[in-house]
Amino acid sequence: AQSVAQPEDQVNVAEGNPLTVKCTYSVSGNPYLFWYVQYPNRGLQFLLKYITGDNLVKGSYGFEAEFNKSQTSFHLKKPSALVSDSALYFCAVRPSSGNTPLVFGKGTRLSVIA
């Protein structure tokens, strides 16, 4: 069965600094990987996905993520954090074959301090 680990419950970063939110996964076969963001009292918003191809994936709001197969990781990054990036971030995975629903990590709360 697939699983996702987000090792940090909370990440604090100063505005303007680069940010990284970590995600590692376990899946049979090749993975499809996703990042979603949840703002207070809102649903999850899709940020980006890795399906195949280039290991560096660019998404919404200046976010990007790097797929590293050997380390089974898919860390979310942004070169310069904004206060408005403060939210709950979820990594999700599913195998590339079959119809298996997304499995989500427990989420990482990002706090960007002005």
Added chain:
Amino acid sequence: DSGVTQTPKHLITATGQRVTLRCSPRSGDLSVYWYQQSLDQGLQFLIQYYNGEERAKGNILERFSAQQFPDLHSELNLSSLELGDSALYFCASSVRADNTEAFFGQGTRLTVV
């Protein structure tokens, strides 16, 4: 706005009661997914429907059931409610059944008292 509509936004009910949560998917999306988000369990997949048929089942309790209607909207029925059922329930939809990109509604916050 994702295009996925969930009603009601908030629901407060007593233990033992039954409630129905409703989801209207994005126009053109055939697949609907239900997730439960609680503080201790995170985001848990409950069930998926595709074009009216059940497609996949996750950690859904026997007290819970769902269906997708011909107009593609979906309902999640929760019965014999317990305090532990208090959570945020999300619906998501996607065009295909393979869930490569799902769009989430804003959720229904259920409080069982």
